[in-house]
Structures are given as C-alpha cells and as structure tokens.
Amino acid sequence: MPACRTFLKHCLVRPFWTQKLSRLSPPERKALAPRTLNVFSLLTTARVKLARTYGEILPSSFGGVFALAPAGRTAFVDIGSGDGKLLVAAADKFEAVVGIEKYRDRVATSKQNLQSLPEEHRRRVTLIEADCNDEDLSESLVAFTHGWQLLLFCNNVAFPAGLNKRLAGNVLRLMQVWPQNVCMVSALPLDTLASFFVQEVPFHTSWGTLHVGNVYTSSTVPQVSIAS
Ligand SMILES: C[S@@+](CC[C@H](N)C(=O)[O-])C[C@H]1O[C@@H](n2cnc3c(N)ncnc32)[C@H](O)[C@@H]1O
Numbered sequence: 691m692p693a694c695r696t697f698l699k700h701c702l703v704r705p706f707w708t709q710k711l712s713r714l715s716p717p718e719r720k721a722l723a724p725r726t727l728n729v730f731s732l733l734t735t736a737r738v739k740l741a742r743t744y745g746e747i748l749p750s751s752f753g754g755v756f757a758l759a760p761a762g763r764t765a766f767v768d769i770g771s772g773d774g775k776l777l778v779a780a781a782d783k784f785e786a787v788v789g790i791e792k793y794r795d796r797v798a799t800s801k802q803n804l805q806s807l808p809e810e811h812r813r814r815v816t817l818i819e820a821d822c823n824d825e826d827l828s829e830s831l832v833a834f835t836h837g838w839q840l841l842l843f844c845n846n847v848a849f850p851a852g853l854n855k856r857l858a859g860n861v862l863r864l865m866q867v868w869p870q871n872v873c874m875v876s877a878l879p880l881d882t883l884a885s886f887f888v889q890e891v892p893f894h895t896s897w898g899t900l901h902v903g904n905v906y907t908s909s910t911v912p913q914v915s916i917a918s
Contacts, residue, residue: 703775723883745847745877745901746772751893752815755843758891758905760871769822769844769857774800776843781811786835790818790825823856827864839870847877847901858882865908872908879904 694730722821747755756779759766771789773796780787781804791797797819802813816834818825824845842861846854858880865872865886874883875891886906893901 728800737908743847745899746896747776747845747895748894749775749779752776754891754893756780756783756841757905758873758875759841760839760873760907762839762842763836764839765831767840769842770846770849771800771817772796772845772901774803774817774884776794777815777817778803778807781807781814784841785814786838787815788818788831789815789831789851790820790822792819792821794819801813823853823860827860828867831864837869840864840872842870842874844874844876845895847895849878854878854880855882861906865906868908872916874906875903876906877901877903880906 706917726756755776756766764784765786765788766774767781767790769787769790771777771791772790774789776785777789777800791800800817804815804817807815818830818834820830844857846857849857854876854913857876859882860882861872861874862882865874865883874880876894879887883906886908887904888907889905891903891905893903895901
C-alpha cells in the first residue's frame with residue numbers, strides 16, 4: 691500500500707494539479723465551472739495533508755529512539771512533532787519534552803492527544819508552533835529544557851533538500867553553543883553534520899517501511915562562544 695500511496699501522490703495528484711492549473715491564465719481559471727474548481731481545491735487540500743503527515747514513526751520504534759538518550763538528565767525534542775504521539779510517549783521517560791510543529795492543525799491535535807497524559811507528565815511537555823528553521827533553537831530550547839542534555843529527533847523523511855540543509859545548519863549551531871551533550875537523530879542524513887555521525891538507528895513508519903535513521907552527537911563538535 692505505501693507504494694500505491696506514493697505513486698498516487700507523485701504521479702497523479704501532483705502533476706494533475708500543479709501542471710494543469712499552472713498552465714491556465716487567470717481568465718481561463720475564472721471560466722472553469724465552480725464544481726471543477728472545487729475538485730482542484732479538494733485535490734490541493736489532500737496533497738497538502740499528505741505532504742505534512744505521512745511517514746510517522748510507529749510506537750514499536752519509540753523505544754529505540756529514546757534509548758539513544760545520553761546518560762544523565764536529558765530533554766527530548768521532536769522537530770516536526772506532527773500529532774504529538776511521540777511527545778506523549780516521551781513524557782513518560784523524560785522530565786522535559788518539546789515539540790516544534792509548523793502547522794496549527796497538527797498542534798491542535800497534539801494538544802488533544804496530550805490530554806491523555808496524567809497532569810504531572812503533561813506539565814513536562816511544551817509545544818512550540820513554529821517553523822523549525824525560523825527558530826534559533828538554542829534560544830527557544832533553553833527556556834524549556836533547563837539547559838540539560840538534548841535528544842533531538844526529526845522525522846524529516848518528507849522535508850525538501852533546502853529545508854534539510856537549513857535544519858542541519860541550525861542544529862550544528864545548537865551543538866556548538868549548547869553547554870551539554872546534544873544527540874540528533876534524523877530520518878534523512880544531514881550532510882552538514884556528517885563528521886559527527888556516530889551510528890544508525892532503524893525505525894518503522896506508518897508507510898510500513900523501515901527507515902535507517904542517522905545519529906549525530908555533539909561530543910566531538912568544536913565549541914564556539916555563545917556571543918559569536
Ligand atoms: C513525518 S511527520 C513526523 C511526525 C512525528 N515526529 C513522527 O515522527 O511521528 C513530519 C512533521 O514535520 C512537520 N513539519 C514540516 N516542515 C516543518 C517545519 N519547517 N518546521 C516544523 N515542522 C515541520 C510536518 O507538519 C509534520 O507534522
């Protein structure tokens with residue numbers, strides 16, 4: 691089924707919408723019957739939703755990611771936290787948990803999912819509604835993680851190359867200024883961090899696929915002054 695979904699998204703929905711509609715001039719678009727436009731907008735909505743949410747890590751793989759936490763007090767951060775299921779599970783293991791999610795509807799779903807937690811665990815979780823690349827991670831995280839060691843997870847399997855590049859630069863900067871160890875796990879490799887790669891971690895996704903995540907650690911990153 692995953693192959694079928696990928697085929698639909700990349701071969702049918704995307705070309706149909708982007709190519710057909712972009713070729714029309716504004717007057718031609720206006721001339722289209724309203725019902726046709728509705729179909730176009732439905733397809734767009736479906737495509738945007740697919741692009742935002744597919745490929746979530748499955749609960750059976752949560753433990754493998756959490757096990758990468760460095761020994762000692764560690765905060766867990768999910769960059770692109772989706773519907774917050776990983777945050778809910780992390781709140782059971784980590785005393786500080788942060789989710790950064792760009793889309794408001796995902797944040798709203800996360801808030802609902804977090805309601806399932808006992809109050810004591812729910813208080814450990816902070817949701818930041820933001821584009822992870824607009825954030826200065828060191829600034830936004832320090833307030834919610836007490837400056838502890840960090841275990842960052844990013845299921846960036848659907849992130850475009852440009853976004854991944856900026857993410858890698860952002861995480862490198864974080865690693866350089868953070869006073870404690872930072873461990874980063876990303877589904878797709880982050881080239882900028884290549885020299886800090888330590889191991890791979892397999893995890894299953896909702897597509898039914900097995901991904902090999904990449905683990906990077908700051909223990910070998912040269913530190914720079916925060917002021918630089
Ligand atoms: C594959 S889902 C991962 C969800 C969850 N972390 C998991 O692994 O199950 C990727 C998430 O990243 C979010 N996302 C995409 N671009 C983002 C960005 N620039 N900043 C923050 N979140 C982003 C998407 O909305 C989506 O919820």
